[in-house]
Amino acid sequence: MQLKAEQFPDATLITVLESRIDAASAIVFKDTMRDLSEEASTRVVLDLTSVDFIDSSGLGAIVAAMKQLGPERPLEIAALSPTVEKVFRLTRMDSVFTIHDSAEAAVSHQNLAS
C-alpha cells in the first residue's frame, strides 16, 4: 500500500498512490496510516485522487485512521472519485468528514474552526 506524506504549513498531506482501498488492502492501509500519523502534528488531508474504489472495509479503515489521529488532528478527505463519493454519501460519512474537491484546495484551506 503506497502512501506518500508531505508537510505543509498547517496540514500533513497523505496521498494514496493505489487505486483501491478494499478488503485486500484495508488492513495494510490502516497500519501504514498509523505509522505516517506519528509525523503529523496538525490536521491531516487524505488525498484520494488516485483511488477509484473503496468498499466498506476501506471506509472502515479510513474511519479507524481518523480515530487514530485523535481530536487534535482532524482527518480531512480530498478528491473523491464517483464510486468513492457514492460510498461516503450512501453511508452518510460525507457528513462526518470535511471533504475537499482537490488536494490543492485542501492544503490551502485554512482550518478556521480550530
Add this chain to the structure above:
Amino acid sequence: MHLALACDAMAVRTALQNLRDGLNELHLSQDDTDRIEIVMAEILNNIVEHACSDRPDCNIGIEILRKSSDLQVTVTDNGCAMPGGTLPAGILTDIQGSRDSLPEGGFGWFLIRDLTTNVSYSRRDQKNHLSFEFELGRDTVTN
C-alpha cells in the same frame, strides 16, 4: 453473464474488474456500473470472510441476467451456511455521537440493501444462493 472465482480478496478484485468489463458491454450507465460494483464487492467480501473462511476448496459463482429495466443477479458459493438462515438487516449505526463511537464496520449490508431490491437467501445442495434485483437508471441525485 457468468463469472466464477476462488475465495480470496485478490480474486474478488479481479472478478470485480471482469464484472465491470462485462457490464460495459451491456451499455449500462457509469452510475449503474459503479453501484453494482459496490454491491458485488460487499457480497463477495462477505462470502470470502464468513462463508468461506478457512475453506480452501471454496468457490463462488455469479450469474447476471439483463432484463429491460433491471439486472437479476444470483451469487452462489459452497461455503458454510448463513448463521440462523437469515440475512442481516443492515441498519446503519447512528453516527451523530462522538468521534470515538464512530463505526468502523457494519456498512456492508446497509449498502447491499440500500442499492438492491428483493434480496433473498436460500441454502440448497450444500450451497448458499443469494439473489437480488438491481434497478437500472435509478436517479442517484436524490438518493
